Structures are given as C-alpha cells and as structure tokens.
Amino acid sequence: MTDQLSLTKPNFYDQDFNLWLENTINSLKEGKLLEVDYDHLIEELEGMGRSEKNAIKSNLRILLMHLLKYQYQPEKRSNSWRYTITEHRQRIRDSLETSPSLIPFLKEIFDKCYQDSRRLASDDTGLSINNFPPDCPFTFDEVLYLD
Structure with a gap:
C-alpha cells in the first residue's frame, strides 16, 4: 500500500x-x-502553535471562572471546584514549562480571559455578572501559583 x-x-x-x-x-x-512537503509541514507547525495558545486560553478561562465561583460562593465550595482549580493551574504550568515563550502571550490575554470568565461564572452560577468585579481580583501569580 x-x-x-x-x-x-x-x-x-x-x-x-x-x-x-x-x-x-x-x-x-x-x-x-x-x-519534504513544506506547504503542509508549515501548515501543521502553525496549527500546533495555535492549538497550544488556544489550550492555554481555555485553561485560563476555566481557572479564573472557578476562582471567581470559589471566592464569591463560599457556601457552595466543593472538592470538585478545588480539583478543577488545581487541574487547570497544572495544565497551564505544564504548558509554560514546555514552552516558556508563551508567558508573554498568557499575560497578554489575561484581562480578556478574565472578562470571559466573569460571563462564564455568571452563566454557571446564575449570579449577575455585576457580582463579579470588572477588574480581576487576583494577581497573575495568585492565579497560577497560589494553591
């Protein structure tokens, strides 16, 4: 064949x-x-870069959403939320360990992801988006490293 x-x-x-x-x-x-089929090779390499960035963005949104839920709904805290926070922190840290050059990208998208996470937290909890501060209450380091 x-x-x-x-x-x-x-x-x-x-x-x-x-x-x-x-x-x-x-x-x-x-x-x-x-x-070598350079056209397709280049296409695949570019796709890998986009995938890595999209994964970091997705993990950051989920992490921020759960941090908001954890902070603003203390009566509903669960092991599942703590697990999700830990899991997505680890995914982001793993990506940054493998590709430290993505740190500037992560910092660049941080505020946009926070705004997205406010909407996600509002939708998930049923709380008004106004219950969550317009500016991120967590520092970059708190989001990624505070366990």
Whole structure:
C-alpha cells in the first residue's frame, strides 16, 4: 500500500496523514529535503502553535471562572471546584514549562480571559455578572501559583 502512495501526489497529505507524517519525519532525518512537503509541514507547525495558545486560553478561562465561583460562593465550595482549580493551574504550568515563550502571550490575554470568565461564572452560577468585579481580583501569580 505504501508504495502506491507518492509524496508527489498533491493529495498525499489527505490520503493518509499518519503515513505523510512518518515520511516527512524520515525525509527530514535523512536529509532528503527535496522530498519534504513544506506547504503542509508549515501548515501543521502553525496549527500546533495555535492549538497550544488556544489550550492555554481555555485553561485560563476555566481557572479564573472557578476562582471567581470559589471566592464569591463560599457556601457552595466543593472538592470538585478545588480539583478543577488545581487541574487547570497544572495544565497551564505544564504548558509554560514546555514552552516558556508563551508567558508573554498568557499575560497578554489575561484581562480578556478574565472578562470571559466573569460571563462564564455568571452563566454557571446564575449570579449577575455585576457580582463579579470588572477588574480581576487576583494577581497573575495568585492565579497560577497560589494553591
């Protein structure tokens, strides 16, 4: 089956992604740079960067939402909320450990994610969005490192 597929076919990437990936890796390892499908390789690398940023953004929103719920609904605190806070802190820290260059991105999106988390917390709790302060009551370090 493998020999029927060719890197020169424009749809090779779409026919068998895993095989395309293996061939691309082997071509790079062997220095066969003329065999590399650079257009799709670039597309995949760009997608990886976007995915990593989207994951950090999502984890930050969830973390901030649960911190708000935890602070503004103390009577409803649960182990589940504490677990979610710990889990999403760890996910963000893991991403930053692997890619410390994402720290400026995280700081850049922090305020926007806080605003998103206010809406999420309001929707989740049934409380008015005005119950949650317009400016984040937590510092960057408190959000990521205070356990």
